[in-house]
Amino acid sequence: MSGLSALDLRVEHLAEPRGLNTATPRFSWALASERMGAHQTAWRIRVFEVTLGGETLLWDSGRVASPQSQHVPYAGPPLPRDAVLTWQLSVWDETGALSDARPPAPIFTGLRQEDWAGQWIARYFVLPAGREVPADTIYDNRWQARPADYVRRSFAVADRPVRALLYISALGLYEPWLNGQRVGEDVLAPGWTDYHTRVEYQVHDVTDHVVAGENVIGAILGEGWYSGRVGHNQRRAGNHYGGRPALICALHLHHADGRVEIIASDDQWQTRQGPICYSDFLMGEMYDARLALEGWSERPGRLEGWQPVECFVPDPRPPLLEAARAQPVREIARLEARFLRYSASGAALFDLGQNIAGYCALTVFAPAGARFVLRHGEILDGAGELYVANLRHAVATDIFIAAGQGEERFCPRFTFHGFRYVELTLPDGLSPEDVRLSGIAISTATPQTGTLSFGHEMLDRLVSNINWSQRDNFIAVPTDCPQRDERYGWTADAQVFWKTAGYFADCSAFLAKWMLDIADGQSPEGAFPDVAPTKPLNPYRLTPQPGAPGWGDAPIILAWEHWLRHADRELVEAYYPAFERWMAHIGAPNPDFLRRNAVYNNYGDWLSVGPASDRTLVATAYWYRIAHLMEKLANVLGRMSDAARYRQLANAIGDAFRREFLGSDGRLLGDTQTAYLLALDFGLLSGPDRDRAADRLVALITAADGHLQTGFLGVRHLCPVLSGIGRDDLAIDLVLKDSYPSWGFSIGHGATTIWERWDGWTPERGFQSANMNSFNHYAYGSVGEWLWSRLAGIDATEAAPGYRVIALSPWFEPRIGQCEARYRSTRGLVESRWQCGAEGTVSWSVLLPPGTEGQVSLPPNFRLADSAAAMPERLVSGRHEFQLVPR
Ligand code: BGC
Numbered sequence: 001m002s003g004l005s006a007l008d009l010r011v012e013h014l015a016e017p018r019g020l021n022t023a024t025p026r027f028s029w030a031l032a033s034e035r036m037g038a039h040q041t042a043w044r045i046r047v048f049e050v051t052l053g054g055e056t057l058l059w060d061s062g063r064v065a066s067p068q069s070q071h072v073p074y075a076g077p078p079l080p081r082d083a084v085l086t087w088q089l090s091v092w093d094e095t096g097a098l099s100d101a102r103p104p105a106p107i108f109t110g111l112r113q114e115d116w117a118g119q120w121i122a123r124y125f126v127l128p129a130g131r132e133v134p135a136d137t138i139y140d141n142r143w144q145a146r147p148a149d150y151v152r153r154s155f156a157v158a159d160r161p162v163r164a165l166l167y168i169s170a171l172g173l174y175e176p177w178l179n180g181q182r183v184g185e186d187v188l189a190p191g192w193t194d195y196h197t198r199v200e201y202q203v204h205d206v207t208d209h210v211v212a213g214e215n216v217i218g219a220i221l222g223e224g225w226y227s228g229r230v231g232h233n234q235r236r237a238g239n240h241y242g243g244r245p246a247l248i249c250a251l252h253l254h255h256a257d258g259r260v261e262i263i264a265s266d267d268q269w270q271t272r273q274g275p276i277c278y279s280d281f282l283m284g285e286m287y288d289a290r291l292a293l294e295g296w297s298e299r300p301g302r303l304e305g306w307q308p309v310e311c312f313v314p315d316p317r318p319p320l321l322e323a324a325r326a327q328p329v330r331e332i333a334r335l336e337a338r339f340l341r342y343s344a345s346g347a348a349l350f351d352l353g354q355n356i357a358g359y360c361a362l363t364v365f366a367p368a369g370a371r372f373v374l375r376h377g378e379i380l381d382g383a384g385e386l387y388v389a390n391l392r393h394a395v396a397t398d399i400f401i402a403a404g405q406g407e408e409r410f411c412p413r414f415t416f417h418g419f420r421y422v423e424l425t426l427p428d429g430l431s432p433e434d435v436r437l438s439g440i441a442i443s444t445a446t447p448q449t450g451t452l453s454f455g456h457e458m459l460d461r462l463v464s465n466i467n468w469s470q471r472d473n474f475i476a477v478p479t480d481c482p483q484r485d486e487r488y489g490w491t492a493d494a495q496v497f498w499k500t501a502g503y504f505a506d507c508s509a510f511l512a513k514w515m516l517d518i519a520d521g522q523s524p525e526g527a528f529p530d531v532a533p534t535k536p537l538n539p540y541r542l543t544p545q546p547g548a549p550g551w552g553d554a555p556i557i558l559a560w561e562h563w564l565r566h567a568d569r570e571l572v573e574a575y576y577p578a579f580e581r582w583m584a585h586i587g588a589p590n591p592d593f594l595r596r597n598a599v600y601n602n603y604g605d606w607l608s609v610g611p612a613s614d615r616t617l618v619a620t621a622y623w624y625r626i627a628h629l630m631e632k633l634a635n636v637l638g639r640m641s642d643a644a645r646y647r648q649l650a651n652a653i654g655d656a657f658r659r660e661f662l663g664s665d666g667r668l669l670g671d672t673q674t675a676y677l678l679a680l681d682f683g684l685l686s687g688p689d690r691d692r693a694a695d696r697l698v699a700l701i702t703a704a705d706g707h708l709q710t711g712f713l714g715v716r717h718l719c720p721v722l723s724g725i726g727r728d729d730l731a732i733d734l735v736l737k738d739s740y741p742s743w744g745f746s747i748g749h750g751a752t753t754i755w756e757r758w759d760g761w762t763p764e765r766g767f768q769s770a771n772m773n774s775f776n777h778y779a780y781g782s783v784g785e786w787l788w789s790r791l792a793g794i795d796a797t798e799a800a801p802g803y804r805v806i807a808l809s810p811w812f813e814p815r816i817g818q819c820e821a822r823y824r825s826t827r828g829l830v831e832s833r834w835q836c837g838a839e840g841t842v843s844w845s846v847l848l849p850p851g852t853e854g855q856v857s858l859p860p861n862f863r864l865a866d867s868a869a870a871m872p873e874r875l876v877s878g879r880h881e882f883q884l885v886p887r
Pocket of ligand 1: 480481486490491492603606777
């Protein structure tokens with residue numbers, strides 16, 4: 001039996017690919033072994049089509065002598081569409097031993113555009129003459145509340161199919177049903193894209209649901225990002241992409257004789273409205289159980305009170321239908337709500353103990369017509385009441401009206417809130433003991449890859465807060481916040497956080513999808529958007545302007561982080577032309593290499609405290625950074641002349657930067673922490689300039705009594721730069737601080753997620769302006785990367801990206817005492833654990849996955865306990881234990 005085993009099998013970054021958008025999907029796997037120096041010497045992939053009779057071999061790569069375990073492209077005959085595949089991986093280790101592995105889930109090949117039989121269907125906008133007008137309700141002058149549409153049709157099949165695959169998507173949100181059962185566990189499908197350009201579809205294997213004889217297929221449709229409210233533009237708060245949700249689907253029934261029968265969305269479908277009186281991300285959802293449509297997805301034939309659907313071609317053009325590129329949104333945790341007290345209004349106040357994104361599940365036993373109102377908030381005010389002013393125009397209220405039929409459960413489908421506290425108004429006669437309430441957290445189901453703990457209360461809370469803010473904000477796209485009337489895919493928030501995010505979860509598929517949204521939002525002039533998805537086709541965009549420095553630059557930075565972590569050349573190649581257009585776009589109006597003309601917005605070091613950084617300086621530093629990254633990305637692609645061109649550009653920007661912003665006294669214009677941080681981390685200064693900037697940064701932090709003074713753009717660089725200049729002690733001070741401003745300050749005041757602002761709440765001033773004060777924004781959580789890369793000491797290397805060579809440079813800190821880090825990289829599990837012992841000694845244990853190497857750099861104040869031994873610079877894969885003593 002081989003000591004080497006393959007695990008975490010992936011196709012196009014996914015463990016469960018539901019549809020492929022490529023003819024040459026790539027296979028990747030991780031490796032595990034107990035043995036030192038274990039590595040893969042060869043691989044073999046066999047891809048099978050799963051058929052009635054068993055499995056038919058489609059491709060056998062044969063034994064390929066190679067250590068490659070990432071992004072191995074399929075090289076067999078064209079893949080069948082509408083098919084189910086499986087694959088078998090064999091790996092050989094250095095002893096010649098063989099081991100086999102199979103993925104846990106099948107691959108659905110999916111449909112191509114031309115295979116789609118379904119039409120877009122929706123309730124009639126304008127009903128045919130003589131038909132009843134649907135009961136749309138105007139709730140206020142800004143927003144039109146509309147009941148959710150139910151759609152259905154029944155169909156008969158002579159024989160039970162051997163396989164039934166449901167391909168389905170919506171403009172808006174959908175929940176599929178078949179024969180009285182909900183299909184799958186996806187939430188908020190199909191997710192958010194620029195619906196005028198493309199929409200993703202999902203595939204469900206519903207073989208077990210379909211019966212011989214009569215069947216009923218249906219779906220419930222919600223507004224979601226398509227026609228509901230998103231963002232903060234009050235002029236046209238809803239209907240961003242269209243005025244009514246619509247469905248498309250095709251149920252492919254594969255029969256034993258090879259026939260494929262298709263039941264598609266068409267004019268045979270019926271529609272009506274039911275118990276969901278309205279549903280909207282910002283408003284909430286209202287459900288009147290008395291209006292429940294009994295048997296709507298079970299009873300065959302045409303039903304009374306249902307109307308024909310309209311088949312139509314979406315405006316301004318039918319979107320491309322593509323398979324989902326990332327994991328779906330799912331329910332990821334359930335938290336029991338604890339009754340706190342009655343609020344002044346008489347409503348019952350509950351606490352989940354954790355700020356989440358999601359909704360409540362409420363179980364009641366109540367008479368018909370009893371009304372339950374759930375209001376959601378992140379925090380309580382000074383009087384202990386639910387604080388909702390920071391939600392701005394998000395009403396975040398769900399309403400349930402009981403049908404009076406025994407125990408009833410309410411859980412909204414098409415809304416979500418950012419909340420920790422729930423205020424529940426109960427009908428007369430009921431008390432909190434009569435209901436069961438829990439919070440359900442939702443998130444894009446990116447596989448969790450990292451656990452990090454220090455046995456240090458504050459730091460462990462910081463790690464948890466970062467991880468929760470990540471999960472709460474990774475909902476179909478990476479958003480700024482889950483609670484107020486915003487929830488956009490702000491690009492700078494994501495770029496500063498992306499390295500951190502990559503330790504906690506495998507975000508590769510999620511990024512592959514979102515990069516497409518960003519590219520879809522690039523203007524014809526080359527401007528990347530500040531938020532994605534956005535709407536390039538329509539003059540009314542989700543945000544007023546594209547392309548702020550640090551925001552529009554994000555895709556290049558994201559691609560670089562993705563490259564370091566996953567060595568995925570394909571993503572770099574796919575978006576490189578878009579990056580080039582962005583570089584040209586920002587270069588043109590700035591011929592003197594200072595980014596004075598930011599073209600659109602310039603948010604500077606957004607939300608910093610203390611003296612503000614000069615915006616042109618920040619913008620120019622970022623321009624230098626992305627020119628430098630373009631050089632590196634061009635090298636990745638082997639485009640040597642491009643690389644030289646970008647190096648020249650970076651040099652010219654660097655010269656202009658120093659000429660314009662660096663004084664003869666070594667100070668940078670504005671003299672702020674962020675100015676020095678960007679200049680130092682991006683490599684804008686060298687020699688004595690660098691030393692003076694480092695000294696000045698330290699002096700500024702010291703003058704602020706050891707506090708940070710950065711905003712979104714500066715914060716990421718604080719601890720890494722301090723470590724880089726040999727001041728780990730100061731970096732530790734910063735992360736352990738609990739006085740304002742610091743991470744510890746928010747934690748000391750009860751934060752369970754990362755706050756948007758350092759001063760979201762202070763004892764002196766109370767809440768910051770309700771105009772912009774989220775308690776769940778991950779940007780300041782970007783300190784997470786340093787907790788991983790420096791305290792735990794685990795990082796990728798540029799020379800051998802994708803965790804082929806792993807940098808190991810931990811910092812052993814007696815004030816913290818211990819660290820336990822486990823990171824499941826795409827190549828396998830990496831561990832770093834250290835524990836401080838008596839008299840300054842440290843024991844350090846490292847695990848490296850097969851086929852990788854560790855590149856060790858010990859803190860200068862430690863050496864191996866065995867004074868005769870030198871620390872090896874390179875570690876082979878396997879487990880290593882070290883005893884260290886202070887120098
Ligand atoms: C968002 C931020 C975003 C910023 C840009 C805010 O409204 O919440 O996270 O990056 O705008 O200025």
